[in-house]
Amino acid sequence: MAIAGDMGRENLNTWKNKVNHCIDEAKEKLFLLSKDIWSSPEIAYEEKLAHDRLVRFFSEEKGWQVESHYKLDTAFRATWGPFGGKDGDNVVNVGFLCEYDALPGIGHACGHNLIAEVGAAAAIGLKGVLESESNSPVRVKVTVLGTPAEEDGGGKIDLILAGAFEGMDVVFMAHPSQEDAVYLPDMAVHDVNVKYHGKASHAAAYPWEGVNALDAAVIAYNNLSALRQQLKPDWRLHGIIKHGGLKPNIIPAYSELEFYLRTPNRDLSCLRAKAEMCFRSAAMATGCQVDIMFAKHEYHNILRNTTLDQLYEENGRTLGMQFTTDQNVLNTPSGSTDFGNVSYVVPGIHPYFYIGSDALNHTEEYTAASGAEEAQFYTLRTAKALAMTAVDVLLRPDLLKEVKEEFAQGVFCEQAVSKSAPPAGAASVPH
Numbered sequence: 001m002a003i004a005g006d007m008g009r010e011n012l013n014t015w016k017n018k019v020n021h022c023i024d025e026a027k028e029k030l031f032l033l034s035k036d037i038w039s040s041p042e043i044a045y046e047e048k049l050a051h052d053r054l055v056r057f058f059s060e061e062k063g064w065q066v067e068s069h070y071k072l073d074t075a076f077r078a079t080w081g082p083f084g085g086k087d088g089d090n091v092v093n094v095g096f097l098c099e100y101d102a103l104p105g106i107g108h109a110c111g112h113n114l115i116a117e118v119g120a121a122a123a124i125g126l127k128g129v130l131e132s133e134s135n136s137p138v139r140v141k142v143t144v145l146g147t148p149a150e151e152d153g154g155g156k157i158d159l160i161l162a163g164a165f166e167g168m169d170v171v172f173m174a175h176p177s178q179e180d181a182v183y184l185p186d187m188a189v190h191d192v193n194v195k196y197h198g199k200a201s202h203a204a205a206y207p208w209e210g211v212n213a214l215d216a217a218v219i220a221y222n223n224l225s226a227l228r229q230q231l232k233p234d235w236r237l238h239g240i241i242k243h244g245g246l247k248p249n250i251i252p253a254y255s256e257l258e259f260y261l262r263t264p265n266r267d268l269s270c271l272r273a274k275a276e277m278c279f280r281s282a283a284m285a286t287g288c289q290v291d292i293m294f295a296k297h298e299y300h301n302i303l304r305n306t307t308l309d310q311l312y313e314e315n316g317r318t319l320g321m322q323f324t325t326d327q328n329v330l331n332t333p334s335g336s337t338d339f340g341n342v343s344y345v346v347p348g349i350h351p352y353f354y355i356g357s358d359a360l361n362h363t364e365e366y367t368a369a370s371g372a373e374e375a376q377f378y379t380l381r382t383a384k385a386l387a388m389t390a391v392d393v394l395l396r397p398d399l400l401k402e403v404k405e406e407f408a409q410g411v412f413c414e415q416a417v418s419k420s421a422p423p424a425g426a427a428s429v430p431h
């Protein structure tokens with residue numbers, strides 16, 4: 001990777017130091033932003049307070065154009081620029097993503113308040129250096145997208161379909177974890193909701209008149225547990241019984257399950273077909289009617305961009321990050337994210353970051369860690385590494401071209417591998 005002649009390493013370092021300085025200067029208000037989001041956890045598509053708080057944050061900053069309720073009720077967009085370069089130059093549009101949805105019952109147990117903070121901090125850092133350096137060789141626009149509903153539904157996929165990512169050249173976000181990792185293998189996932197309809201009856205007086213929907217749910221659950229043993233080691237299949245009846249002496253007329261089906265790449269069709277047989281056979285065994293409703297969106301696996309990964313790692317190291325080398329962590333399928341779909345439409349990165357705690361995501365301990373002051377150092381360090389990587393993309397000649405070439409090649413290869421994968425945002429499949 002080359003460094004510009006007249007914009008050599010010294011200049012690059014000056015820019016990066018300024019980025020870090022701007023982020024440090026804003027640290028109090030960034031912590032307040034994060035803490036406010038953390039204190040009022042809201043689930044997917046209901047992040048009204050978080051939306052309003054982030055909109056207020058960017059409206060109070062100078063120079064940002066802020067669009068509330070941008071294409072979705074709880075999404076927003078804040079843009080700054082174009083700035084620098086010469087009139088008529090191509091504009092490089094750098095995107096930072098904020099997530100801010102919480103989990104039901106346990107609040108910000110995945111630390112999405114910190115994702116919002118990282119996105120806001122990195123954007124402020126990049127804008128800060130561009131403003132203070134009047135000689136930006138490229139014409140730059142900074143875009144912050146507030147993307148709701150990562151834990152459920154896939155707000156980023158809604159936004160992709162609504163055109164919100166059009167015109168972006170590169171996109172950055174980071175996710176809290178137990179370690180710093182440039183990349184962890186996030187999987188494709190398709191959520192499915194299953195309802196069994198039976199017939200109520202007195203469970204002791206005339207049980208033979210009933211059709212037991214809870215039995216159907218339990219049989220389906222067991223079918224899927226048996227299926228799991230036959231699946232590839234890197235596939236995942238897991239779920240809950242959401243409704244299982246009202247009272248022991250009423251044969252349950254209704255039950256409901258929710259399952260997530262995951263594979264390492266976008267072709268979920270085989271797992272979907274196998275799971276469907278499990279659900280249908282349980283209906284047949286019990287005489288229930290079944291409704292199988294797949295979620296409207298599938299999440300894709302993340303398409304890696306190693307050019308960006310490498311830069312992020314270099315920048316992170318200069319800030320003292322120690323990236324995990326544990327092969328178990330690096331190669332074990334982690335969860336899923338709707339950033340996977342973004343990674344197929346815009347080149348980008350989604351590194352993971354340590355937040356000062358060994359607690360595991362989706363636990364109450366992680367909720368506490370996400371709101372703790374200790375997480376702040378790591379969160380801002382991550383924002384700095386992202387913004388520094390954006391500086392590399394802007395200042396190093398031909399780097400953006402390299403990033404885009406790798407992206408195009410990656411999309412092409414993935415398409416060849418999973419020819420049968422449905423397009424992003426495939427319609428829900430009622431049965």
Ligand SMILES: NCCC[C@H](NC(=O)CCN)C(=O)O
Pocket residue numbers: 110150151152153175186189191260299334335336337
């Ligand atoms: N229904 C989609 C679930 C997404 C969820 N995401 C996370 O936990 C964020 C960390 N990757 C998941 O269960 O993977």
